[in-house]
Amino acid sequence: VPFDHNDHYHRLLLRQAPRNCKAALDVGCGTGRFARRLAGLGAEVDAIDPSARVIAQARDLAGDAPGPRFRQADLSTVQLPQGHYDFISCLASIHHTPFDTVTALRAALAPGGVLVILGCHREHGPVDLAWSLAAVPVNMAARLSVAAAERLRPAGPGTRSGTKPPVKAPAMRLPEIRAEAANLLPGCRIRRLLFWRYLLVFRNNSVA
Numbered sequence: 001v002p003f004d005h006n007d008h009y010h011r012l013l014l015r016q017a018p019r020n021c022k023a024a025l026d027v028g029c030g031t032g033r034f035a036r037r038l039a040g041l042g043a044e045v046d047a048i049d050p051s052a053r054v055i056a057q058a059r060d061l062a063g064d065a066p067g068p069r070f071r072q073a074d075l076s077t078v079q080l081p082q083g084h085y086d087f088i089s090c091l092a093s094i095h096h097t098p099f100d101t102v103t104a105l106r107a108a109l110a111p112g113g114v115l116v117i118l119g120c121h122r123e124h125g126p127v128d129l130a131w132s133l134a135a136v137p138v139n140m141a142a143r144l145s146v147a148a149a150e151r152l153r154p155a156g157p158g159t160r161s162g163t164k165p166p167v168k169a170p171a172m173r174l175p176e177i178r179a180e181a182a183n184l185l186p187g188c189r190i191r192r193l194l195f196w197r198y199l200l201v202f203r204n205n206s207v208a
């Protein structure tokens with residue numbers, strides 16, 4: 001059923017982009033749906049993912065139209081330009097690397113630039129369980145309504161891919177992420193989202 005928790009939050013993430021966003025980076029881009037939406041804002045978008053398979057699919061889906069520069073690269077080892085990006089996004093990908101790789105992303109932000117992480121966390125304890133139970137019926141309703149909408153109006157060619165990006169179970173709990181983020185990204189805001197995700201927003205307030 002074509003309801004995707006990451007895609008569901010695209011609009012929320014795009015709203016965090018600064019005005020006049022000229023250069024953006026999407027980390028762990030998968031088959032590139034978010035990167036293509038970012039490019040639609042008029043930004044020059046670099047999109048990286050270590051999986052050759054999903055990068056090939058992302059390039060196929062983008063076709064010849066001007067769009068993101070898709071590159072096979074691993075966040076743990078890639079050299080990013082310092083102080084360059086107005087917007088950096090990581091959708092369900094930061095837990096594939098040690099959390100402290102966010103320092104490389106922080107260094108790559110231009111003054112005033114914004115880092116957004118749509119993150120996954122390990123569930124543990126009654127609070128997580130309560131959120132999870134609340135999400136289940138909403139998730140079911142959303143899946144049914146998206147399936148019904150797609151039946152009435154099928155997605156056009158080139159909008160979806162059969163290629164599934166690699167997934168990994170998150171190891172860190174939300175309180176651990178909050179503690180590390182407070183240290184590495186001072187002033188960042190983190191909030192829990194309904195569909196087993198959190199949103200982290202960090203603005204680089206350093207002056208050029």
Ligand SMILES: C[S@@+](CC[C@H](N)C(=O)[O-])C[C@H]1O[C@@H](n2cnc3c(N)ncnc32)[C@H](O)[C@@H]1O
Binds near residue numbers: 031049054073074
């Ligand atoms: C759950 S998928 C999410 C894909 C995409 N962001 C989306 O919203 O559909 C996680 C992605 O992170 C990528 N990934 C895994 N390890 C990575 C790393 N070291 N650096 C960057 N991306 C990585 C995977 O290849 C995969 O495409």
